[in-house]
Amino acid sequence: xxxxxxxxxxxxxxTWRWFKxxxxxxxxxLAIAVAVSGFGWWYYHPSFARTDGVVYAMRxxxxxxxxxxxxxxxxxxxxxxxxSGGWKSKGPGETPAWMMxxxxxxxxxxxxxxxVSQPESTVMEIIDDVNRSLRYIRYHASNYKIDPERxxxxxxxxxGHLSLMLATCGGLxxxxxxxxxxxxxxxxxAVAIFYPVTDLLDMHGSTEDPGDGGPPKSFxxxxxxxxxxxxxxxxxxxxxxxxxxITNELPPTLIYHGDADTLVPLLQSQRFRDExxxxxxxxxxxxxxxxxxxxxxxxxDVVRFADWFDQHLAVQPAASAxxxxxxxxxxxxxxxxx
Numbered sequence: 001x002x003x004x005x006x007x008x009x010x011x012x013x014x015t016w017r018w019f020k021x022x023x024x025x026x027x028x029x030l031a032i033a034v035a036v037s038g039f040g041w042w043y044y045h046p047s048f049a050r051t052d053g054v055v056y057a058m059r060x061x062x063x064x065x066x067x068x069x070x071x072x073x074x075x076x077x078x079x080x081x082x083x084s085g086g087w088k089s090k091g092p093g094e095t096p097a098w099m100m101x102x103x104x105x106x107x108x109x110x111x112x113x114x115x116v117s118q119p120e121s122t123v124m125e126i127i128d129d130v131n132r133s134l135r136y137i138r139y140h141a142s143n144y145k146i147d148p149e150r151x152x153x154x155x156x157x158x159x160g161h162l163s164l165m166l167a168t169c170g171g172l173x174x175x176x177x178x179x180x181x182x183x184x185x186x187x188x189x190a191v192a193i194f195y196p197v198t199d200l201l202d203m204h205g206s207t208e209d210p211g212d213g214g215p216p217k218s219f220x221x222x223x224x225x226x227x228x229x230x231x232x233x234x235x236x237x238x239x240x241x242x243x244x245x246i247t248n249e250l251p252p253t254l255i256y257h258g259d260a261d262t263l264v265p266l267l268q269s270q271r272f273r274d275e276x277x278x279x280x281x282x283x284x285x286x287x288x289x290x291x292x293x294x295x296x297x298x299x300x301d302v303v304r305f306a307d308w309f310d311q312h313l314a315v316q317p318a319a320s321a322x323x324x325x326x327x328x329x330x331x332x333x334x335x336x337x338x
């Protein structure tokens with residue numbers, strides 16, 4: 001009988017020890033989860049000053065605006081964020097700051113550039129307008145305490161396309177322009193983007209591919225009436241495709257692209273990288289396995305973008321090459337007030 005009592009007490013003691021261990025492990029996991037989520041919330045809510053709706057030009061009677069996010073501890077460098085998806089943009093104050101948190105924490109001043117959405121504006125006009133935005137940023141560099149010789153650009157999809165148009169075609173302003181902003185350059189010194197369109201004349205593998213080299217099926221109106229006829233579409237499509245303007249002045253470029261993207265296939269970025277290699281330019285392509293046109297962990301990839309900009313913008317260039325003349329896409333925005 002005594003032995004049975006002792007065995008019972010042993011069993012209860014053993015059960016209690018296991019219960020305490022499981023409870024401790026569970027509480028530890030919960031504590032870690034709370035700590036991680038708390039850190040994540042803190043990390044993606046950095047301290048910064050925000051000025052929304054800064055007008056950089058006019059498109060007809062529509063103001064073209066950018067939101068300026070200035071970090072608590074600026075590093076003197078700037079990133080232009082092309083706010084565009086399907087060549088549609090947002091309004092003042094609508095760009096969430098948490099998307100740019102890794103850059104703000106590194107000290108980058110962010111210029112979230114918006115444009116008039118297609119089809120109200122054509123893609124050609126949008127390209128002109130984002131060039132204007134870079135000229136505006138440079139003209140006001142001293143006001144924002146940034147280095148006009150070290151500006152990066154970022155965006156995704158259409159925003160990636162616009163970023164590459166700046167990287168390949170951005171350049172000299174017009175020295176005779178009445179508006180001093182238009183005398184400034186629109187080139188960029190580093191690029192980090194997601195899944196860009198690079199060749200509008202060859203959308204092979206895309207759900208938007210018409211099969212005959214014509215404009216993307218759902219975006220014909222975005223390129224104006226000329227896109228409805230093949231003979232006029234060809235020069236439009238070429239002028240709006242960064243792959244045809246790669247030179248030995250292409251800035252260092254980082255591209256993240258999913259291998260399951262059916263809207264903008266990975267081939268678009270692979271071909272751009274391959275063409276850049278012919279010019280001995282630095283284009284790094286990171287393939288996201290299983291990634292479609294966007295993936296849940298993209299916000300973590302922006303940390304790698306920050307690393308890329310640190311690598312290529314943080315060191316003052318010894319001498320700036322003379323930028324190339326800007327490709328004329330045939331439509332100009334009106335100046336904004338200085």
